[in-house]
Amino acid sequence: MMQVIYHAKECTDFVRNSLFGVYFCGMSRLYFIQVIHFAFVAYTILLFVRILTSWVPAWQRQQWARFVAFYTDPYLNIFRRMLPPLGGTIDLSPMLAFFGLRLLETFICWVVR
Numbered sequence: 420m421m422q423v424i425y426h427a428k429e430c431t432d433f434v435r436n437s438l439f440g441v442y443f444c445g446m447s448r449l450y451f452i453q454v455i456h457f458a459f460v461a462y463t464i465l466l467f468v469r470i471l472t473s474w475v476p477a478w479q480r481q482q483w484a485r486f487v488a489f490y491t492d493p494y495l496n497i498f499r500r501m502l503p504p505l506g507g508t509i510d511l512s513p514m515l516a517f518f519g520l521r522l523l524e525t526f527i528c529w530v531v532r
Contacts (some may be wrong), residue, residue, distance in 0.1 A: 459524040463490050
């Protein structure tokens with residue numbers, strides 16, 4: 420019983436002293452990292468689908484493609500402003516978007532650990 424009380428006190432002390440005010444004790448921290456990873460993988464898949472729909476004009480009129488574009492275009496537009504299409508047709512901004520997404524995921528998981 421004393422160990423549980425000591426561990427709980429240790430967690431509450433860390434919450435007060437942590438940079439973000441959040442500390443995940445025990446397995447819940449690992450679970451939270453897995454949820455973060457799943458969310459980033461899902462968004463990466465949405466980005467990939469968005470790139471594929473841009474190559475097939477008939478798909479762009481589909482409702483599911485508009486749904487994907489609605490959630491991915493704001494993120495892609497950040498990189499499109501930084502790196503406009505080469506020659507007006509070759510858009511390299513998704514490569515930066517994938518890199519930025521992976522970098523953000525790594526940083527968030529590092530902070531949580």
